[in-house]
Each structure stands twice: as C-alpha cells, then as structure tokens.
Amino acid sequence: MGNNVTMHAKDTISAALAECFVTIGSRRYNFMQAIDLEAKFEKVKTEVPILGKPGRGNKAAGWKGTGSATFHYNTSIFRQMMLDYKNTGEDTYFEIQITNEDPTSRVGRQTMILIDCNIDGGILAKFDADADYLDEEMDFTFEDFSMPESFANLDGFLTN
16 A cells, blocks of 8 residues: 555646636636536447347447536526517527636546537526525537636646
8 A cells, every 4th residue: 555646636627717608609707606516428329239149249330429517697698599589580509618727736627529419408487585596407418519728637646
C-alpha cells in the first residue's frame, strides 16, 4: 500500500463551476438558467448468433444521444420553439456547449458540443404558490457531438 498513488481532493471538479451555451440558428444564449444537464451516449447493439456457442454475441450497430436538463423557469426560448412548431410544423434544431473547469483542479477543462439537439417537449405554463422558486425539466435528443477540449490525465492515472 505504500506506493499506492491516490487522487487529491482538489482535483475533483466543482459541480457548479460550468458554462452552458445554447445556439439556436445564429443566436447564442448564455444558458445561465441551467441547474443541471446530463447528456448520454448509448450504443445500439444487435444480438449475433454464433455457431457452436449456446449464447449470443453482441455487436454495436449504431448509437443514440439523449439528454435531460433542469433549469429555472425564467426563459421562453424553448416555449417559443414549441409554439413555432405548432404554428408552422417546422422543427428547431440547436447546439448545446458545456464546459467544465475548476481552477483548483489540475485536470484543466473539458468542452462538449452537442449537435442537432431537439427537444422532446416541455412545460407551457406553470405556477406553485407553495414553492420557493420555479424550475422546469426538458428532455432532448442529439444527433452528433464533438469534444474540442478534454481533461488532462492526473499524475499516476496512466500506469504504462
């Protein structure tokens, strides 16, 4: 145990120190209303029968991107998308850029860009006389992504 390298607590990333931007058409919004956001990549797999084996194998056959976000109920940009779709039938696709960076951590920053995002739906109107503040949730899909910046490896992480 004497040679076991461990991570320093300061190298965790503060949950609140992030930036989120939403780009709709030519307009870019600082999505400071966001409380949380999570984007997931899921492989779509197909089962493959294999002669001589009682079990089946699994082979990747594609992927899908899904996400969810919670944000303060104080912006109308997503309700405007729903209204535009209702009135015109034209759907809106947009980008979300998320950057995580904690100046205390030695890992630096990571930026992910979710491309061709599309909301699944959303809240049109809301009130709660008993709440401290209003928030709302939104589910979405995305069709592509890029990672222009990635976290650095911590000392001791790479062993070979």
